[in-house]
Amino acid sequence: RSLEEIFEARIARDEKIEPKDWMPEKYRKTHIRQMSQHAHSEIIGMLPEGNWITRAPSLRRKAALLAKVQDEAGHGLYLYSACETLGISRDELYEQLHSGKAKYSSIFNYPTVTWADMGAIGWLVDGAAIINQVPLCNTSFGPYARAMVRVCKEESFHQRQGYEIMLKLCNGTPEQKEMAQDALNRWWWPSLMMLGPTDDKSVHTEQSMKWKLKRKTNDELRQQFIDQTVPQADILGLTIPDPDLKRNEETGHYDFGEIDWEEFWQVVKGHGPCNKKRMKARVDAWENGAWVRDAAMAYAEKQEKKNLKKAI
Amino acid sequence: RSLEEIFEARIARDEKIEPKDWMPEKYRKTHIRQMSQHAHSEIIGMLPEGNWITRAPSLRRKAALLAKVQDEAGHGLYLYSACETLGISRDELYEQLHSGKAKYSSIFNYPTVTWADMGAIGWLVDGAAIINQVPLCNTSFGPYARAMVRVCKEESFHQRQGYEIMLKLCNGTPEQKEMAQDALNRWWWPSLMMLGPTDDKSVHTEQSMKWKLKRKTNDELRQQFIDQTVPQADILGLTIPDPDLKRNEETGHYDFGEIDWEEFWQVVKGHGPCNKKRMKARVDAWENGAWVRDAAMAYAEKQEKKNLKKAI
């Protein structure tokens, strides 16, 4: 049997592939692309939420938001590390992000306009992310699967926390409830888009299914997200901004309206409301931090020399 | 008679000295020093008030504050122009300011902490400035005297406006009145210092008197300021933060407490609360604006060439 056949058989048997194992070049590349995209999304995802840290309405919420953004940085860290096991450096990955070659989740190109967006992001965006990610806890590449176990656990905490922000708003004053409804109105459709293009437009599905980078199609995941989220909105007493949304008694699922795919592609191609702002924030952070990283490097080298001298 | 004697005689007859007239080098230097110091004070003085433009509590006040700061920039402009008639360029004057060689009024090294400071600065700081400046409307150097006529007219408008801000606060809620009292507490002593060191410490007085750069001594001006301001504070219902302040029935003037000259010299020497901040703001503005000034210059040259070509 060819190396490739042995490899595919291992995956079929649900064995984990480890960094030192032989793997097809395409497997390696696909994993670098997907994991780094995931890592970049965590890092860029810090920005819209970071936007509300200084303005969080209570100390408890400020602390929770700080902790959440810190977790996201942590997720970025594991995922970059997992990527690095495939023989690419973090600097190269950053370079891909900063040059626009690598993508990140488009949802973070929308602005966080009110405090309720902190709730909506937790509830909807993290909710959709979990649906995307839970199957990855069993994906074939070991480091990715293990990172996802930890990520999913924390994401699910974030999702509950986001929902709790919404709940508090919806049980609050009319202004607060209106703020919550407004956030749902703005984040609903972009969240549905997070589950990816419809199956007929999705290019990577078949191969990804085989490698267990995907277990369900985009449309299945989207349906799952909607079915899970609608009852949660009911509890909040909020109206999902889709006049076509209706429970289908036959299928047991919710039917829903047309997604504005034109908007989706516009944002993916870099023309969303905040694409430039997000990228500028990252590139500025990187460039303004160059002297700091250089200093750390120089200092470490000096220390090493000193230790070497002592050792001799 | 020597040129110098003729010159002194002209001044004694209250004739104006004009830029093209002969003048002693010391006269020229003293005037450059004093006028540029005055110009710098106007420019630096924009910063503490500029600090409240975005936060002015009403549109009317925002407009008035913008207008006031604009006036100050205008004063800077006349005064630099007046200086330039003595054969020094505005860039050289800026260079003196930015290098710390030239001074500006120390009062602007205090922070504007509350909205009431906009009132206190108008009432006290502009008040003290007017007392310093009114005699200069009759000073011997023509361009300076003429600039001061316009400056004093506008300053006196600013002073009334500042007093009106205080009046509104003092007729307002207890919080507002407290804000006004607090501002008076912080600005009173620095305002007294604005009139300069006591006569025995003042170095330029005698020569300046002769040239009509000064008509009264610092201590006389300070007494005049206090005598004028105390009744205004009474109308406001505010307490001047000086337990020793008391009307002297014999002299008809107000006796007052010891000024903390150590603080005065500390701030003059660059160690006030905002010296570094003010200087950094000016130097940053200047350096960050270099490309803009270069562009304007390059553009003007190109236009000139074009016009020249047309003319030929």
Add this chain to the structure above:
Amino acid sequence: MNNENLYNYILSIADNSLILAQRLGELCGHGPTLETDIAGTNISLDLIGQTRSYYQYAAKIQGEGKTEDDIAFLRLERDYKNVLLVEQPNTHFGYVMGRQYLFDVFHLMLMNELLKSKDDTLAAIAKKGIKEVSYHKRFSGDWVKRLGDGTEESNQKMQEAIDDLWTYTDELFDLTEADKAMIAEGVGVDTSKFKEQYYTEVSDLLKEANLEVPERKYFTRGGKKGTHSEYMGYILSDLQYMQRTYPNMEW
């Protein structure tokens, strides 16, 4: 509310002036020359003056006894109707002048049409404003030319600003429900009528300024409907600071 559409229509014009004035107000004393500082303050002052006239009128239309300051300072972010263009930051002087120019050309065209409004108050505000706005446009246009056709560095910086700001120009011509209702009544201005003229005028000046006219299929919008950029919240937290911290007081 006597006439909600008119109220909203007035605000959508006035909020542009308020927020742009606020952005200019940040710059005071920090500009590249004394002369530009004076001009910037002056433009800010004009805009605040116009804002006051509009809000005073809006308060009257609203008929709830509110003041210009209530309207200026005490709305929630989602209730401000200004376009995204005017809230963009003072990244550098090229952005300041680019933003100003891209707004001024529109603003002057709007004023020229508003002059013919059946609403006498709006026509009167426009009449007074035209002179001011003409000056603004001359000032900002001159600077776009200077920077565009100045040095290599200034050309690059000005181009960068135009490229970034261009995406906010299309929104200037969006028509909200209030706009449409007011146009139908002969009160509001149908901005679509001069959209082409706007792009022609701006493009001509950009070319004269040795700048490339951006080609762009996608535009960013949202402000007119109250969905602002992330900058807006910070603008408002300063703008509203005093009125929020010391409620119900006079200044």
Add this chain to the structure above:
Amino acid sequence: MNNENLYNYILSIADNSLILAQRLGELCGHGPTLETDIAGTNISLDLIGQTRSYYQYAAKIQGEGKTEDDIAFLRLERDYKNVLLVEQPNTHFGYVMGRQYLFDVFHLMLMNELLKSKDDTLAAIAKKGIKEVSYHKRFSGDWVKRLGDGTEESNQKMQEAIDDLWTYTDELFDLTEADKAMIAEGVGVDTSKFKEQYYTEVSDLLKEANLEVPERKYFTRGGKKGTHSEYMGYILSDLQYMQRTYPNMEW
């Protein structure tokens, strides 16, 4: 008020943590490395946690039924008691680490003494805080060393930060009336006792970091008495934005 001096004493400690946490919170996602972002957020989080414990206790002492959030968000600027050091801006990473280190050394000494307070609650907060603050100091001190003894550029930048921030160190040791009263009762810490030790420790590290120890006769102060720098108003307008804009609501 049951014990005004105690209340003010608690605030003067807690406000430092709040404002420093707020400054660190601005940086989230904008730092030089992912690791420093994580550490900065973490320090901010620790400080907010400490702040909450202090304010909860202060609210109890005050006995007016107020919450930690009332104390954190609804005071006027003049009523915040933090030192000027912690409100200084994030000019660059050297300032961020310099500010942190100059505060952390003081903070740890304070906690170590507060541990012996006759007030059990304060001693308990200190006990919990010591571990956190030790970590903060190690982190910031390590970075001061890296930057000071890194490249020529980083040495210059770190020196610039230390030179600028040094002027705010003396205020750390100022004793207000509340401080003195609490010291007398064995509740508060007499910081003058470890002032010399502070300057020795800081100076030693600066020298190790190849940095010059500033010689300075004049120091800037005011925060402990509520006279803050011009930065403070802007910090507060963001900090208080939600509570001021939506009063009397729960979040």
